[in-house]
Amino acid sequence: MIALPQAMPFIRIGASSLALCRPDWLTETLTNAAAGTDVPSWMAEDISRGVESFLTNHYKGTVIDSEELFDRIEKTLSNLGLNRVAENIDKTPPPVRISLSEIARRAGAGYELVFFKLLGNQLREAAAGGASRVECHGIRICVKRLASARNYSQRCHMLEGEIREYVDSTRSLVERSLPDIEMLIAS
Numbered sequence: 001m002i003a004l005p006q007a008m009p010f011i012r013i014g015a016s017s018l019a020l021c022r023p024d025w026l027t028e029t030l031t032n033a034a035a036g037t038d039v040p041s042w043m044a045e046d047i048s049r050g051v052e053s054f055l056t057n058h059y060k061g062t063v064i065d066s067e068e069l070f071d072r073i074e075k076t077l078s079n080l081g082l083n084r085v086a087e088n089i090d091k092t093p094p095p096v097r098i099s100l101s102e103i104a105r106r107a108g109a110g111y112e113l114v115f116f117k118l119l120g121n122q123l124r125e126a127a128a129g130g131a132s133r134v135e136c137h138g139i140r141i142c143v144k145r146l147a148s149a150r151n152y153s154q155r156c157h158m159l160e161g162e163i164r165e166y167v168d169s170t171r172s173l174v175e176r177s178l179p180d181i182e183m184l185i186a187s
Contacts, residue, residue, distance in 0.1 A: 007056040009064045011093055014129015017122070018063065019094040023052050030073075033088040044085070051076070066093040066130065095133035096126040100142035100163070100185075109148045112159070116166055123167065127174045127181055135186040136167060 010018040027048040034044035051073060055064070070091045077086035103122065107115035119136075126134045143149075143156045143163070164185055171183035 008052065009055060009059055009062050011069060012063050012065045013093045013096055013131050014125050017096045017126040017129050017131060019066075019096050019131070021055060021064070021069075022094060023048070025094040026051055029090060030085070032090060033077075033085045035088075037082075037084045037088065039082060039085050047077070047080075047082075066091070091130075092132045093130055095135050096129075096131040098122050098126070098134060098136045099138050100136050101138035101145060104142040104145040107146070109145060112146055115142075115146055119163075119166065120170060123170045123183060124174065127178055127183075132180055133182040133184075135184060137185075137187050139163060139185050139187065 008021040008023075011021050013019055027045055030044040030048045030051075031041050034041060054072075070089060074086040074089060077083070077089075098119070100119070103118045104115055107118055123134060139160060140152065143160045144152065147153070147156050147159055149156055167183055167185055171181065174181055174183070
């Protein structure tokens with residue numbers, strides 16, 4: 001059995017991207033959907049806690065497709081008579097988090113070309129799956145692993161710059177068809 005770092009399942013976005021299903025994201029999504037309707041924000045927050053409770057205590061899987069999650073939320077809202085809120089739901093999934101250190105581990109020490117290919121694939125797959133925000137984490141560990149360095153050297157600084165530039169250029173290419181997407185290195 002897999003032990004999740006949180007009790008709620010991950011959200012599958014596209015073919016191979018996963019996002020954390022976080023309570024604050026659920027609350028924000030439902031509160032935004034309730035805005036402009038006669039539903040008070042406290043009720044949206046209460047519904048969010050109900051969805052969280054279902055995912056934590058009753059959902060059997062460790063991963064739920066984003067379409068399935070939004071369908072379940074819409075059906076629940078409709079069953080409660082909150083059709084206008086259901087119609088207002090923004091079906092943008094939560095941010096996709098990409099572990100740069102994991103990609104570097106898979107590529108192997110010194111295999112930078114493989115690393116960039118794997119990173120590009122992950123960035124494009126997340127965008128194609130509907131993610132509006134892609135966050136890359138673990139750049140320092142990633143760079144040290146790729147450079148086979150114990151200490152952060154001049155070579156590491158250069159490689160970090162190349163990775164940042166690659167993420168920016170991939171974002172620029174993807175923005176042509178998805179202008180609202182964000183791709184960034186968060187840490």
